[in-house]
Amino acid sequence: MRALIGVDIGTQGSKGALISESGHVLATHSIEQTMTIPRPGWAEHDADGVWWAGFVEIVRTLLLRSQVDPEQISGIGVSSLMPVMVPVDSDGRAVRPAISYTDSRAHAEMIAMNVELADVGETPLVGHDIGPKMIWFRDHEPVNWRRTRMFTGAQGHVIARLTGRYVIDSITASGMRPFFDFKTRDWDVLHCDRHDIPIAMLPEVVEMTDVIGAVTEEAAAETGLAAGTPVIGGATDFIAELISTGADQPGDVVVSYGTTLCLGVFSRQPIAPWPGGGSMLRAGSDLARLYPDLHAVGAGMATSGALTRWFRDQFGQGERRVEQELGINAYSLLALEAEATPPGADGLVVLPYFGGERTPIYDDQARGVIFGLTLSHGRAHIYRALLEGVAYGLQHNLDLIREAGASPRRIVATGGGSRSALWTQIVSDVTGLPQEVIAPSNAALGAAFLAGYARGIFRHIGDVRQWAQAEREVRPRDEVHSLYQRHYAVYRRLYERTKEEMHELAGLSDVALDAPPRSAVPSLATQAM
Template structure:
């Protein structure tokens, strides 16, 4: 009987799954799209049943059907998902409200301010190794307790995306160490345990799950989940993790100095480190493998802006695609290629839903500066790519300020389908990027973790020797270094000089 490995990942706008052989050979891939709820400015939510669980169950069944396999042939399953998210559930594990998503949801700004004022930002930082931001789950739990006390009173479980899927599959209540790192100020990353130090006003620590590594099997598929997914009862399931970690694993980002750039709806950075070295403008977390840490960061809206541009500025191209023509994104990229570097004097701040690292400003907003009547849609689309690239440079420069030196850069995610975007990022940062031939994404990393946890994959070395294949390098154009260095300085100035104005505009919009 075949020993197949399955990985499932839940993203912001879509979910994806893969079924593999132990050597990384892909037998089936399935992707389904879903919606994102934005009920108020600064809020972002998912329905955990209709999005998370239904996508997971559907993809499991479809993968087996595509591969002509049975559930009994799946040796192990690992899951990942957007995070950190907050989903309160009752004593029966039933969700009590829609899930509050990761850093793009900025509703807990007042709670962050209160915690900083009450305990001191430096004291909070001394425990978590990172300052409170919209990425942190602790302030969102406090928001829940303050604004929805009846929900908090009924809460017995606190899930993130992957931990909810693990619960639905196995009945086990467990969270991985990386995701737990983002539950600050409730987690001690040095001791790798929940901390009572600042917990009293936020939540009872007894509500929080037990902790494990993504490389650990934490339970097996129970009968009800087997009936819904097509998997066999008793199939091992790992602890799961955040999608960015699984994506980094999928392309071999496991050694100190390896840096992943994940081009998705948001852009996420993970730099693998041997020790926990805090950086006040980035996130410091446990990583996927025991004994490793990560210096991480995230931009709130990158691919989301290209989607916004497609849906609002290029409806003609989208209609043409729906009628069987060229993909709208490809057509937009072609238009952007006709615009010269510098986008004819346009400069974009990509803060359409606030920003996470390194400015940590939930009230930031997008700015497009330099518009004239001569500018075209292609110029605007190029400015979007260049603006997100300046954001990448800002994060990398911030990492370097505390001595962290990115070595090998690996690009992953849906955005790698755009050769222009990859080239612009390398040109702006001055850094080469490795792009593996096979970039299925987080679900591929999940499948590897499932194999590693069960011994079907013999060791971590199998990742680079078998699973990661056909790497190409996107090299920066040195002739553009001066132009983009000037643009980067203007990018930094534009934020500083427009910050107060956009904050005021955000209050008007709210």
């Protein structure tokens, strides 16, 4: 039996799927992983010890569970979080921890680069763009910079470890602004020269379904795969997850309840530019070929499941012990407690900007707020308010997308958080949209589909529906929707009235951090010696 493998490298965990060429899911495996916060505003990942080691564990587990002969694997797809900065040396090993899109250490560099971009009439950079982080790295870690041969992303690093070839798909490359040119779909020579970024240090831009190489003998020995197995260019995690749902109708809003919340909205008509997200189906791209005659825009919030994990890890020690001892999911226990509190959490509103925010406010110095606390509030109220805060953020994005000309009709839900009946009900009640929860669907399955598409096994997006089905439907409740709209009005005003204080606190945090960060990276003083 011939089969396909997809692996997704995520912010807080990785997952894999092995499917047959006929679309049957033969094995899955997932693992939790960690993102380190060496100091406020920083976010890092261990590219070799976590991402690559996790990939190896997942692939070996999939092969063991499925009992599929490695020689029968027709192709491998890898997806991942994006954008991230992974500098690697001449041996292909990371020279420092990868810097995540949520990391805001390069805020000053971003501001300086935006002044230059404004002078030439170009779109300003935002907090998740990698260009300013590369400049920060060059100027603050000169020793590591001199050791760097290549910059890559998360899936690019795994693909390089698999094949020895450095590539980046064009959608992931768009996160490396201003060094990527959207028109040519390649590196922007002018901006690279202006900022002294050698083109030779940037990977080759490919499309996500290009077969870019094959598993090497060295990688085969580590992973258990057969040498020579084809590997494709890979995709961003949300693109792979969106594909895995099979959604392809105008008005569909694909929402991924992941570590971050991402959404994509399909439309028959073009959608005007809006201050939050960008076009997903660029002419000539693999993605546009998968969705002919459609337009789509995408958006993403900085935190979603990251908030529930933060709460679990900080305040749910009892639930974690129950999970370890009895196998009852800790998040389910927290949700059960929160479900006993009323919609609106008895007057609590959360701004979910615990990692800054992407769309629609694009403020890397935004900070989280739990507003309205009284002595009557408990842990369950706060947990519910966190879920509601993410739903308000989704509503904010949808409001702007509607103003741009799209007409959202239903939510197609995927991602780990979509397993929560409470959270999905909150989202439908806040947005007023019905919701279909698709299962199984995840980025690993989407990556496996893309590998099959690249190999000519799958022909169109409808083939995904061999496994992706509506697990359940969620209907909004009119009376609860009306209540939530009053809370949402407070949510919208709250950021505008507190953002100056947020920025001031962010600056005060930076001033207080003169001591070396809690990181394995050598300090500047050490590097200068």
